[in-house]
Amino acid sequence: MAEISLQYASLFSESLGETLQPSSQVFNADGERVVLNFGKPLPAKSKALLDLRFKCVLNASLQGYFKSSWNHDGKTTYYALTQFEPIAARRAFPCWDEPALKATFDVTMISRVGGINLSNMPILSEQPYLPEEGDLIFETSENLGVVGEWKITRFETSPIAKYVLDVTTQVMPIYEQLFDIDYPLPKLDTLIVDDFDVDRILPEWKVDSEFINIFLNDALGLDAKPSSHPIEADCPDASQTLQVFDALSYAKAASVLRMLAKYVGEQRFLEGVTLYLNKRLYGNSVSRDLWEGVSEATGLDIARLMDNWVTKMGFPVITVTETAQGIHVRQDRFLEEGPNTEKQDQIIWSIPLNILSVNSDGQSELNSNIILDGRESDFCLDTKTPFKLNAGTTGVYRVLYTPDRLLDIAHVAAKDDNIFSLDDRMGLVHDSMALGMAGYSQLSTALSVIDILRQENEYLVWASISANLSKLVSIFWEHSQIIDHLNTFRRNLYDPLVRRLGFEYLKDEPVDITLLRTNVIEQAAAAGHARVVEELRELFADCTRRKDYSRIPADLTKVTYITAVRHGGRLEYEAVKRILKKPKTPTSGISAMHAMCAVEDRILIQETLEFLLIDARDQDVIYFFEGLQANHKTRRTLLQFFRENYDLVSAEQ
Structure with missing residues (x-):
């Protein structure tokens, strides 16, 4: 039980033939449990019925049974929905809410007539409902209403297994075919929840390649920490x-x-x-x-x-050195703080090396059978031709080459027709930058790799480059001279792309072009590219004068708001604040929050912190923290604010 007020409890024992009232009731807030003592022991294996009645606040916490809203044509409509994973069902009603415990459920809902009630099972019956005095769900007489105002919906009993339902009908037949298991429930409702993102299943999204950026690289970044x-x-x-x-x-x-x-x-x-x-x-x-x-x-x-x-925690870095007969490889644990023999334990991973090379006929050749299951080993390979370990970036490890070999691989990868795939180029960027930032190699070499790949056309490679450059800037955030050099590098890197792609989004253009344009404009703006900053500021100013922000392309909403506020003042700040009060879309609202955090004026920074504490919805607090930590002018202020207001902020979550 969490955030639930227990109003009444009784226990009917079949074997005792009586209903027992609790002699004591103890709530354990830390364990989220309530202990009821009924004074009499129940015979083993006997049946009993526990009757619990409770009160629970329908808030906007995004957990349990919570309240949400939808804005359409200037009108706000409210609805309630559930988010029970992983242990949030206990926020909706008293239950044993743990993965190891399973039960069936008979769900009944009382709601206003005209609303739509959905559960993971079909409706068994739906009838008019007239509340009566004493109903716990109605606290005041003014809520009682009349016949026809309320309805009661009963759903069929749910099965014991709860399968995740956040999939679409497009993928369900594929899953059924792949796993030879039919979908186990009698129906599937697919809904759009305004507070969450909704993905689409499209082949042109290159989901398998995008996995490297979204999951693999994030996993390696987190697992490289000593606190993993x-x-x-x-x-x-x-x-x-x-x-x-x-x-x-x-x-x-x-x-x-x-x-x-x-x-x-x-x-x-x-x-x-x-x-x-x-x-x-x-x-x-x-x-x-x-x-x-x-x-x-x-x-x-x-x-x-x-x-x-x-x-085991952690993952390996494979160090590759070249020999007369081929290559020598060694595995050690990778740490983001750099090589440290004291912290590198003696774990030996079984590592699929996936060596991609060129054979005597000049054709690419993949050896996917080699497993490194010792500390180090030698392999025969013609190092006079291009080669790369972890082909396709499928392995959960980094690869460290000598600087010359790394640059050779980059030069080959930059050619139009070469053996290195999109996934290989993404892995090359992530590995070289991660190794450089951790001190396993020179950062200058990693930046040279990026410079060599500047003619790259694939969005996902540029997304890899952008993420790493942003992280590098974030690391050196208090070293202004280094930041200036990095921003100069970024402006020169992205300028040709900005000129080629422009600011206009075409209706039928490939999704990669749309994503790439947004990415390069965001990076150029963050680096202070004069033309980009001016273009975005003028666009925002024009929309503010017209009181119509629909002219801003949806993909540029966030960067436009942020750039206008960062390089503006009170006028732009108040404009995004007004947008936040009545956002046309969820994206617009979230962008406005990030923009409020992009200010550099001390007075406006303080106003944003006060807004966060007093006016921000619970589910929006995270967006303010994201924005404030991303702003180099507010990082230390945010830390101090968090320390001083920890109890208040944590109570909202």
């Missing part, structure tokens, strides 16, 4: 679920499974997953159950191969 943790960790209390199954757990687990699938072959991997799912259908499982399924499908010892990837 294994994917598989003990969770003694369900209230700690969010701490154990955090962004690292999900991103690294997905990356490790992707590595395994690429190594054994996706078809055999999916066959193994199907075997695993059918054996554990409607039940709980552990990682070894999955390894057994994949082992059965492949004939390989998957448990031995995967053990250290899921039970």
Whole structure:
């Protein structure tokens, strides 16, 4: 139980033949549990009915059963919905809310006539409802209404397993075919929730390649910290679920499974997953159950191969040195603070090396069978021709080459027709920058790699470059001379792209072009590109005069608002504040919040902090923190504010 006020409790015992009232009631806030003592023991294996009545605030916390709103044509409509993962059902009603415990549910909803009630099961019945005096759901007589104003909806009993329903009908048949399991529920509602993003399934989005930027690189960034943790960790209390199954757990687990699938072959991997799912259908499982399924499908010892990837924290960096016969490779744990033999424990990972090279006929050749399962080893390879480890960037590790070899790979990758794929070029950028920022190699060499790739046309490579340059600027945020040099580098890098792509979004242009234009304009603006800054400021000023911001392309909303406020003053600040009060779209509202945090004037900074504390909705606090930490002028102020107002801020979450 969390944020629930228990109003009444009783226990009917079938074996005792009586209804018991609790003699004591103790609430444990930390454990989110209530302990009821009924004074009499119940016979073992007997049946009993626990009756609980409670009050709960319908807030905008985005957890449990919460309130949301939708703005359309200037009108705000309210609705309520659930978000129970991972242990938020206990915020909606008293229950044993843990992954290890399962139950069926008979859901009944009382709502206004004219509203739409949805659950994960079909409607059993829906009838008019007349509230009566004493109904706990109605606190005052003015809410009682009349017949026809309220309705009661009863849903069919839910099954024990709860499958994630945030998928679309486009992917459901694919899942059913891949895993040879029909969708287990009788219906599926796909809804758009205004407070969350909604993805689309389109092949031109290059989802597998985008995985590298969204999940793999994030996983490596988090797992490189000394404070990391294994994917598989003990969770003694369900209230700690969010701490154990955090962004690292999900991103690294997905990356490790992707590595395994690429190594054994996706078809055999999916066959193994199907075997695993059918054996554990409607039940709980552990990682070894999955390894057994994949082992059965492949004939390989998957448990031995995967053990250290899921039970140990960290990941390796592969150091490549060239020999007369080929290459010598060595694995060590990668740490973002740099090589440190005292902190590098003796973990040995089983690493698929995926070596891409050119054979004697001049054709590309991929050796995906080599596993490095010792500290170091030698491999025969013709180093006079191009080669690269971790082909396709499928492995959960970094690769460190000598500076000359790294630049050679970059020069080959920059050519129009070469053996290195989009995924290889993305991995090359991420690895070289991560190794440079951590001190394993020179940052100047990593920046040279980016400079060599400046003719790149793929959006996802530029997204990799942009993310790393932004991180580098963020690292040196208090070193103004270094920041100036980095911004000069960024302006020169992005200027040709800005000139080529312009500011106009065409209706039928490829999605990659749309995304690339937005990316380069955002980067150029952040680096202080004079023409870009002026263009965005003029656009915002014109929209402010007209009191119509629809002329701003949706993809440029955020950067336009931020640039106008950062390089403006009170006028621009008040304009985005007005936008936030009545946003036309969720994107517009979030962009306005970020813009309010982009100010550099001390008075306006203080006003933003006061707005955060007093006027910001609970679910919006995170956007203010994102914006304020991204602003170099407000980082230290934000830290002090957080320390002074921790209790107030945490109470809102």
